[in-house]
Amino acid sequence: MDQYPFHHALKFLDEVCIGCSHCMKECPTQAIRICEGKVHLMENRCVDCGMCYRTCPYQAIMVEQDDFKKVYDYQYRILLVPALFFSQFPDKYATRQIYSALMELGFSNIVEVEHSVPILIEAIKQYIQSSQNDKPVISSFCPAIVRLVQVKFPSLTENIMLLKTPVDLTAIYYKRRLLDMGIKEPEIGIFYVTPCAAKIAAVKSPVGERASEVNGVINMDYIYNKVLRILKNDKDEIKPFDGMKFVSSKGLRWSLTHGEADNFEGRCLAIDGIHNVITFLEKLEKEEISDIDFLELRACDEGCPSGILTAENTFITVERVRFRAAKYKRLEKESDHESKMLNFNQYRNYILEENQLEPVKPRSMYKLDDNMLEAMRKIQEVNEIMKILPLVDCGVCGAPSCQAHAEDIVQGKSDIRRCIFIQNDIKEGNPREFLEKVWGNKKLKKSNENEG
Amino acid sequence: MSNAITLNYHIEGSDFINAGNASSQIKKVLQQLNVDPKTIKRIVVALYEAEVNVVAHAYKGDISAEITTEDITITLDDEGPGIVDIDMAMTEGYSTASPKVREMGFGAGMGLPNIKRNVDELNIQSEVKVGTKVVMKVKLS
Known part of the structure; x- marks a missing residue:
């Protein structure tokens, strides 16, 4: 695997980003997740194409440059x-x-x-x-x-x-x-x-x-x-x-x-x-x-x-x-x-x-685990989870698709209760608490204010 | 959980537009398993070729792939005309494809030889007017 550090020129401004998820849906390598109302970038997947920058309605993404x-x-x-x-x-x-x-x-x-x-x-x-x-x-x-x-x-x-x-x-x-x-x-x-x-x-x-x-x-x-x-x-x-x-x-x-x-x-x-x-x-x-x-x-x-x-x-x-x-x-x-x-x-x-480059090495973004047996177990787990997810790719869980969410869960990066459809089924705990983990509390507070 | 993954797909004869669906899906699973990209390429090329064979010649078919940590075994079982002479079919350039199929850029007579080149084991059984069963195996490690 490529050992070079993977530098990204696109920077997400936490203080401007409201976690609207436009970029998450646009990213061609599914490198973006929303967590606590902010963008989380999976650096090994991002190819710096700039699709997120194009689509961001809030100018919350900047391109770094030298002074x-x-x-x-x-x-x-x-x-x-x-x-x-x-x-x-x-x-x-x-x-x-x-x-x-x-x-x-x-x-x-x-x-x-x-x-x-x-x-x-x-x-x-x-x-x-x-x-x-x-x-x-x-x-x-x-x-x-x-x-x-x-x-x-x-x-x-x-x-x-x-x-x-x-x-x-x-x-x-x-x-x-x-x-x-x-x-x-x-x-x-x-x-x-x-x-x-x-x-x-x-x-x-x-x-x-x-x-x-x-x-x-x-x-x-x-x-x-x-x-x-x-x-x-x-x-x-x-x-x-x-x-x-x-x-x-x-x-x-x-x-x-x-x-x-x-x-x-x-x-x-x-x-x-x-x-x-x-x-x-x-x-x-x-x-x-x-x-x-x-x-x-x-x-x-x-x-x-x-x-x-x-x-x-x-x-x-x-x-x-x-x-x-x-x-x-x-x-x-x-x-x-x-x-x-x-x-x-x-x-x-x-x-x-x-004018000669060294060979370019593969860095597959799909691998679930270095160990094949473990990866196999994870695939089976993803398949089990996919059976109960709604497959509407709504993005409310903070992942761009149900498949991506299932993979995140198996990798220990997400929680199945972030799925709003699953929440509705299990009716366990306060659903808002789980949604807050994804979207932060600012948006939910705002809707409360409107009610009041 | 077992130590094998089984994947199943269905192929409709003459549906060239969707030929290659199974190879795309299987490719992704192999990538998730961190299989060497060169091995993945061989499997995907062979499977795509086999899928097109079913689409071009048979009425319908089923694909099942079994993946273990050792190898992948892919079986394509079709209902169709069968192959009269398997040895002949394995010859480069030999083709029974109709002119219509050839017009679409398929049927150059490279299908089976190309599959054989890319897999470690290839077994073909066929019964004329019943169908063909192709089993291919590639070592993964």
């Missing part, structure tokens, strides 16, 4: 920005102006994450060719998907592509460049603007690599607000940044759905939305679907443009990214265009050597 001041600890501050960040802003702001606004925040340089995409495409092509027996190759791009495969589809972990993502490669490249210029490692701070929680978790406890090259993570919504304020206040004065390097058009499209899959030969599918991915992987695990070469799987609809930390409407972002990519594609035909892009040639071999 922005940490940036100033370093003399050379490099900000890695996903291309889609520049498509968060109204069209009247030019990309180069957004670069300038980011520079005003105190960075030494702004580098778009996707500069490394062309070299990654080369590496993936080779990887697909060389992995004849482990088809389909499942992209490692979306960290929520990598974790989903680990916990829910353990037999498919071997299919995960053991190559790094554009942000890692661009970080490796840029750091090497600065080191070669004679800058000392402790002086270099590489920061990454993230569109989602999963990518934070991936930096803080990477799967398949020991430590990330990224020194800190900044949430996209946070920096969006800062940049938009600068743009709005100094619109006339803000000059286009002249140090901008052109990303490739393929790089620009990388984080959109089909951004990866369209680059490769053979049968390559792109699937977005975590529930769609789950349905597909269920079939793939049985080999009900086979003969596929490459799978681009993303937890978010339309890919990263609907990451939970983005600001603009998903479809507007997609439109703007496509427009920019089409424009860059035209520019790519000009003979001197290559000189306006970041030059990777010198570091090509170095990056390809560094």
